[in-house]
Amino acid sequence: MKDIVSVDHLRVEFATDSGPVVGVEDVSFTIAPGETVCVVGESGSGKSVTSLSLMRLVEFGGGTIAAGQLRFRRSDGTELDVAAASPSVMGSVRGNEIGMIFQEPMTALNPVFTIERQLTDGLMLHKGLSQSQASARALELLKSVRIPEPERRLKQYPHELSGGMRQRVVIAMAMACEPKLLIADEPTTALDVTIQAEILALINRLKRENGMAVLFITHDMAVVAQMADRVVVMYRGKIVETGTVDQIFTAPKEDYTKALLAAVPKLGEMKGKPAPERMRLIGDEAARAARVTPVARKKEVLLDVRHLTTRFPVKGGILRRTKAQVHAVEDVSFTLNVGETLALVGESGCGKSSCGRSILRLVKPTSGEVWIGGRDIGALNHHDLRRARADMQMVFQDPFASLNPYRRLKDQVAEPIVNFGLASGAELKARVEQLFDRVNIPRGFMKRFPHELSGGQRQRVAIARALAVNPKLIVADEAVSALDVSVQAQVLNLMMELQEDLGLSYLFISHDMAVVERIAHQVGVMYLGRIVEIGPRAAIFESPAHSYTKQLLSAVPIADPTKRRFADDLSFKPIKSPIFPLGHEPAPSVYTEVAPGHFVLQD
Amino acid sequence: MTYVLNRLLSVILTLFLITLVTFAVTNILPGDVAMMIMGTQSNPEALEGLRQSLGLNDPLLVQYGNWIGGLLTGDWGTSLIFKKPIAELLAQKAVASAIIVVMSMTIALCLAVPLGVWAAVHRDRWQDTVSSSTSLLGVSLPDFFWGIVMILVFARWLGWFPSSGIVEPSEDFLASLYYAFLPSLALGLGLMAHLTRMTRSTMTGILGQEFIRVARAKGLTERTVIWRYALANAIGPVITIAGLQIGYLFGSIIVMESLFGYTGMGWLTYQALLNRDLPLIQATVFVIAAVVMITNLLVDLLYVLIDPRVKLG
Structure with a gap:
């Protein structure tokens, strides 16, 4: 056998109270030495179960390999039957011949051990190195993953490192014993886009230098296009299609693959298009998606934000006095027209969410004005603010957390209507039914509880609840980020349809540049609390002027294997701290208008 | 180090509050120490003399001060039942x-x-x-x-x-x-x-x-x-x-x-x-x-x- 891994008709079952549940079934694929195989699929497709089975880690999650063969060719050339290997043999394979990287760098490291201890214990176990030899090798590893100040990092604890650095440590740990196979399970999903680009480039370089094979698990087709040699598409525990990355992207055979690819927005595909477009969908949704009616509206300002500043206190000392301030939002100004979408984009910690919350006065801004429909929200008293909230609603990222698990859906959608005393009795019932129709949730679901719905359905209910009081403005804070790509496309199309029909304005807060390019009219790029660049969508994406915007756009993976961008090492400027001492007054934001309506912050 | 000092300071503060509360509670309790020592049948004059010598007739603040002073100097008083320091x-x-x-x-x-x-x-x-x-x-x-x-x-x-x-x-x-x-x-x-x-x-x-x-x-x-x-x-x-x-x-x-x-x-x-x-x-x-x-x-x-x-x- 030439392949390093061959999986043949794998079947994994999980024991539950109601009998065994199949995790994956009839899964077969191979990995050749030095090859990157991407397993791609939506949540519940069984892609992680497959990778965990290869390490025999699946049994710690209650799973058993019920049928099929898993073969791994060891360093000495012998073939190992993974499913039948003893725990001690598996112990000598794990971390030694197969390395693994996980999704969450924040929790992947043991918080009470130093980086050094976590890097060296595997080396001492597998390679029989002494403490000092292992430490020397650990330092070498940290250098090879390009961590700044590697000597100091060894003595540090995980919480002292940023997310990107932690993921580099996790990779260093996986690489410690020079494995022949690296399994990367969604290694960049929890990371910001620039850090994702750095990590992907790092994995590519290490793979090239060490000639190892990579099994890359992801839900993100754009990452697949950037990384894969071959692709395995999974759906509901089974393999849908296998092929080279070019075959899969240019000539997919199966309908599921086609639908999955269609739903993925490709950065740059909106070049030269004047207005946002619906997401592409295949199947019964296609007809709805095709109906695009660009509405020619008179430009009318709905939301006018002027010099908005929000700072959060950092408390300390025995008396819990304010010692410093987080400058979350710093002198932000923009306008949003009726019936349009303004996207605020930026990486985590840039202040985009705080900005949305400050506008709704969910957090109190430090200074600045927010005008909605000619009313200054900041000047309203408690009673008037409550009334004004009917005009501005919010949809949150996590539909699992934003719906009350103990209340029926119809009551949750009815709640804002009852709160504002807008309807009661039969009228209320009729309105709630209309709202369910509006977001395409069957009326039969009205009596259900949130846990009985899928993520996409829940987010639709959350949108229905926001719509209940006929708002003019909806702040959507990463509203589709937690959803699978096909569901995300459906929810985005629903939002665009509602915008056309009801003239809603969206403040769309997102980190996903490809989605934003498709749906936004205006885009504001945020960095360290400020808008560094704002303007029409085409201007931002086609002629970005600020260095940060350029950096951000260059880091976005493109769902097209012919446009690979992460071959060599990348290193972006790390984001500075937004914490300043008390009394620090930053300079106001001053902009240059480089083109009509396209403003760039002067540095 | 400042943390340890801060914590010690708060421990001392709490202990001070505890002395106040225990002192107050024990003084509100019915019963008279002098009578407990000498018995209910004792001579009123002798009782008064004992009270005087134990400082029981002093203002409460003075009594509290004496007790705290004793606590700090190691003189914690004498147990009434064991007759020992x-x-x-x-x-x-x-x-x-x-x-x-x-x-x-x-x-x-x-x-x-x-x-x-x-x-x-x-x-x-x-x-x-x-x-x-x-x-x-x-x-x-x-x-x-x-x-x-x-x-x-x-x-x-x-x-x-x-x-x-x-x-x-x-x-x-x-x-x-x-x-x-x-x-x-x-x-x-x-x-x-x-x-x-x-x-x-x-x-x-x-x-x-x-x-x-x-x-x-x-x-x-x-x-x-x-x-x-x-x-x-x-x-x-x-x-x-x-x-x-x-x-x-x-x-x-x-x-x-x-x-x-x-x-x-x-x-x-x-x-x-x-x-x-x-x-x-x-x-x-x-x-x-x-x-x-x-x-x-x-x-x-x-x-x-x-x-x-x-x-x-």
Whole structure:
């Protein structure tokens, strides 16, 4: 056998109270030495179960390999039957011949051990190195993953490192014993886009230098296009299609693959298009998606934000006095027209969410004005603010957390209507039914509880609840980020349809540049609390002027294997701290208008 | 360092408040110390003379000042029932009780941590059921029940340990441990219950975390993963609970020492309360409060050593 891994008709079952549940079934694929195989699929497709089975880690999650063969060719050339290997043999394979990287760098490291201890214990176990030899090798590893100040990092604890650095440590740990196979399970999903680009480039370089094979698990087709040699598409525990990355992207055979690819927005595909477009969908949704009616509206300002500043206190000392301030939002100004979408984009910690919350006065801004429909929200008293909230609603990222698990859906959608005393009795019932129709949730679901719905359905209910009081403005804070790509496309199309029909304005807060390019009219790029660049969508994406915007756009993976961008090492400027001492007054934001309506912050 | 000073300052402040409260409460209590000393049938003039000499006719503020002054200089007054200086009495009894506190907590931790880990590792299996029913039994039965069981089993039937009595540690240290063992075991079984449940729940949470999976993916043995990687994270909360239980332990000690005729602090407190020995009550309350607070301070400082994320300041 030439392949390093061959999986043949794998079947994994999980024991539950109601009998065994199949995790994956009839899964077969191979990995050749030095090859990157991407397993791609939506949540519940069984892609992680497959990778965990290869390490025999699946049994710690209650799973058993019920049928099929898993073969791994060891360093000495012998073939190992993974499913039948003893725990001690598996112990000598794990971390030694197969390395693994996980999704969450924040929790992947043991918080009470130093980086050094976590890097060296595997080396001492597998390679029989002494403490000092292992430490020397650990330092070498940290250098090879390009961590700044590697000597100091060894003595540090995980919480002292940023997310990107932690993921580099996790990779260093996986690489410690020079494995022949690296399994990367969604290694960049929890990371910001620039850090994702750095990590992907790092994995590519290490793979090239060490000639190892990579099994890359992801839900993100754009990452697949950037990384894969071959692709395995999974759906509901089974393999849908296998092929080279070019075959899969240019000539997919199966309908599921086609639908999955269609739903993925490709950065740059909106070049030269004047207005946002619906997401592409295949199947019964296609007809709805095709109906695009660009509405020619008179430009009318709905939301006018002027010099908005929000700072959060950092408390300390025995008396819990304010010692410093987080400058979350710093002198932000923009306008949003009726019936349009303004996207605020930026990486985590840039202040985009705080900005949305400050506008709704969910957090109190430090200074600045927010005008909605000619009313200054900041000047309203408690009673008037409550009334004004009917005009501005919010949809949150996590539909699992934003719906009350103990209340029926119809009551949750009815709640804002009852709160504002807008309807009661039969009228209320009729309105709630209309709202369910509006977001395409069957009326039969009205009596259900949130846990009985899928993520996409829940987010639709959350949108229905926001719509209940006929708002003019909806702040959507990463509203589709937690959803699978096909569901995300459906929810985005629903939002665009509602915008056309009801003239809603969206403040769309997102980190996903490809989605934003498709749906936004205006885009504001945020960095360290400020808008560094704002303007029409085409201007931002086609002629970005600020260095940060350029950096951000260059880091976005493109769902097209012919446009690979992460071959060599990348290193972006790390984001500075937004914490300043008390009394620090930053300079106001001053902009240059480089083109009509396209403003760039002067540095 | 500033953190330790700050914490010490707050301990001192709390102790000051405690002296105020104990002083106020004991002075509101009905009963007159002089009458308690001389008896109800005593001559009123002699009684007045005693009051004068004890300073009982001074304004309350002066009396409080005298008491605090005494506390600070080591003159804690004289016990009314034992007719001995309180400081001397307490010093002797405190050592005897410290043995019981340390021993019972050690027994509790040595049993609870392995049992809790065992239950967490075998979560939702029979081992878990055994562990949780054992600890439920421990919580639901009062301490003195275990005391009686210990006396019956180990003293009456097996005859391995004495059923009552005390040996002062200054006389024979090993023998003093021998006499302290049964009451400590009875107390330890009561303490163990909470600690087992705490260990189980923190371990369960930690075993579900990603870094445990990472540790397994590194090829580490299950023993290393559970007893090093996981337990190092779980031990902090368990020790915090153990520290808090020191407070409850003093309540149980009063009963247990009396049951075993072990004349330590608990027994002393009981005698003081029974006989309205006001100076002794004040002193014991003060000492118990001080010990509980200092233990918790030590536990918090220990936490810093265990968990690098906790910063002082």
